[in-house]
Amino acid sequence: MQTFGTLTIQPALEHPDLLGDPVREALSTWEHADEVGVAEIDPSLADTAEMCEAYDVPLETGANCVVVMGRREGQERTAACVVRADTRADVNRVVKRTLDVRKASFLNHDRAVAETGMEYGGITPIGIPVQWRLFVDISVAQIETAIIGSGIRGSKLFVPGRLLCLLPGAELVTNLAR
Numbered sequence: 001m002q003t004f005g006t007l008t009i010q011p012a013l014e015h016p017d018l019l020g021d022p023v024r025e026a027l028s029t030w031e032h033a034d035e036v037g038v039a040e041i042d043p044s045l046a047d048t049a050e051m052c053e054a055y056d057v058p059l060e061t062g063a064n065c066v067v068v069m070g071r072r073e074g075q076e077r078t079a080a081c082v083v084r085a086d087t088r089a090d091v092n093r094v095v096k097r098t099l100d101v102r103k104a105s106f107l108n109h110d111r112a113v114a115e116t117g118m119e120y121g122g123i124t125p126i127g128i129p130v131q132w133r134l135f136v137d138i139s140v141a142q143i144e145t146a147i148i149g150s151g152i153r154g155s156k157l158f159v160p161g162r163l164l165c166l167l168p169g170a171e172l173v174t175n176l177a178r
Contacts, residue, residue, distance in 0.1 A: 002037070004145065005057035009037035009158050012150075020118045020151015022127030030126070032163045043153035046121035048085045051147075051156065059086050063146040063164065065125050066091075067112045067132075070101025077101055078115075079133040082125050082140055082148075082164055087177035089137075094176050098135060117151075124149035124157065125167055134169045137176035141165045 002009050011034070016024050018038045027033040045051045048062045062085025069078045077099050081089045089095055096104040113120050115129055125134055125148070140146060143161030150157045165172055 004039070004061075004147075004158060005052075005055045007039040007041070007055050007057065007156075009039045012036040012038040012157060018150060018152070018155040020122060020124075020127065022117045023124060023151035023157075024127075026127035030168075032166060035160060035163060036126075037158035038150055038155050039158065040155050046149075046153035048147075052085070057147065060084065061143060061145060061147050062086070063140050063143060063148050063161070065123050065149060067107040067116075067123065068095050068099065068104050069107045070096060070099050070104040072101045077133070078107060078129075078131075079135050080123075080125050080128045081176060082134070082136045083177035084137065084139055084143065085147075087137070087139070089176060090178045094173065095135065098171075098173055098176075099133070118149070119151065119153050122149040122152045122155075124151055125164060125170075126157070126159075127151060130169070134167060134171060135173045135176055136165050136167070136170050138165075138172050138174050139177065141172075
C-alpha cells in the first residue's frame, strides 16, 4: 500500500470490487495491470477537480477521458480521448481532424454509459468498447502517476502515464488538448 495525497492506493487486481466490470475484464488480460493501483473515494467526489481538492491531490496528476463522436458518409465514428485534467480536449479542431469527421461532439452521456458499461463520472480508457478509437494526448505520457476513472464513481485508478499510451489501440495525438 502507498498513499497519494490523502488516498490509500492498493493493487487494482486485488480489489475487483472497486472496478467497473469492463475495467476489471480489461485489466485481467493487460500485461501492465500489475502497475495499476486503485483507491476508494466518495462517489459524490468523482469529478476530477472536486476529487483533487478533497483528497489533496494536484490537478496536474489527473487525466480525463471524454467520449466524442462524429459522422462521415453516414457512418458514425466514436473515440475516447484522454487528456490531462488541467486541459480540455480540442474537439472542434484536433479531435475532428483525427476522427476524420465534418463535426465532432461529445457522445450523449446516457449512450456513453450504456455503451461502455461504466458509470458516468467513472468512464476510463481501460475497457472501452473495442470498436472505438482511443486517442491519448502525448502530454499524458509525462504524468508520473495519472489518476483516471475506474469504471465506477467510488474509486480512481492510479496508472503511470506512459502506460496509458500502451493501452490496446491507443493512438498518440500531439496537441489533442489545449
